[in-house]
Amino acid sequence: MSVDIAQNLGEIKSEIGAKATLVAVSKTKPESDITQAYNAGHRIFGENKIQEMTDKHENLPKDIEWHMIGHVQSNKVKYMAPFVKLVHAVHKMKLLKEINKRAKENERVIDCLLQVKIAEEDTKYGMNADEIEALLKDERLENFKNVRIKGLMGMATFTDDKEQLKREFSSLQKLYHKLEKQEPGFDTLSMGMSGDYKVALEHDSNMIRVGSSIFGERNY
Numbered sequence: 001m002s003v004d005i006a007q008n009l010g011e012i013k014s015e016i017g018a019k020a021t022l023v024a025v026s027k028t029k030p031e032s033d034i035t036q037a038y039n040a041g042h043r044i045f046g047e048n049k050i051q052e053m054t055d056k057h058e059n060l061p062k063d064i065e066w067h068m069i070g071h072v073q074s075n076k077v078k079y080m081a082p083f084v085k086l087v088h089a090v091h092k093m094k095l096l097k098e099i100n101k102r103a104k105e106n107e108r109v110i111d112c113l114l115q116v117k118i119a120e121e122d123t124k125y126g127m128n129a130d131e132i133e134a135l136l137k138d139e140r141l142e143n144f145k146n147v148r149i150k151g152l153m154g155m156a157t158f159t160d161d162k163e164q165l166k167r168e169f170s171s172l173q174k175l176y177h178k179l180e181k182q183e184p185g186f187d188t189l190s191m192g193m194s195g196d197y198k199v200a201l202e203h204d205s206n207m208i209r210v211g212s213s214i215f216g217e218r219n220y
């Protein structure tokens with residue numbers, strides 16, 4: 001089956017318009033696929049493994065904006081700190097501290113999102129609402145001049161049950177709007193993937209992370 005990457009991108013972009021930023025999730029896909037999307041004008045790509053993202057960054061045009069969308073281990077932050085644009089899945093203070101340290105070494109400011117656990121299933125990382133609010137109030141944050149917390153990210157349960165997706169996204173939507181009023185830097189709500197981005201957009205997502213609907217199914 002052949003996949004028309006440029007056409008898929010065009011269709012999704014015209015569907016979302018100016019409502020949301022599209023992160024093209026290129027994990028496991030070859031650099032030639034990214035080049036096709038790049039040649040179609042796309043610049044924002046998401047990866048979930050630091051090593052893979054770092055290799056692709058090395059080999060591909062330098063005006064690509066790389067987003068780390070996966071779970072991050074603190075000991076690997078140093079490899080992406082020179083170039084990563086946005087870290088979507090910050091799940092604890094210790095990780096934020098390490099990102100700040102490595103950003104500072106590179107004389108950069110790295111944008112971060114806090115991952116909220118919204119899925120009713122138990123397999124996903126992330127903080128609950130109380131943990132997020134506690135982190136945002138933590139006075140240590142004042143010293144972290146090299147990270148900027150821009151908003152929240154969440155992953156819904158992998159399900160076709162629309163009512164469940166709505167419940168999960170609406171919990172994140174509410175938390176986002178509450179915090180947005182308190183946190184001056186908040187402007188990003190990252191939620192929605194190939195299977196559920198339409199529902200996510202109905203719940204005020206302004207950044208969607210779409211892989212297989214652009215690049216085709218992944219063979220792990």
Ligand SMILES: *Cc1c(COP(=O)(O)O)cnc(C)c1O
Nearest residue numbers: 025048069193194209210211212
């Ligand atoms: C893989 C992945 C995506 C994209 O998934 P698709 O279903 O292929 O669109 C989005 N977000 C995260 C965190 C991912 O790991």
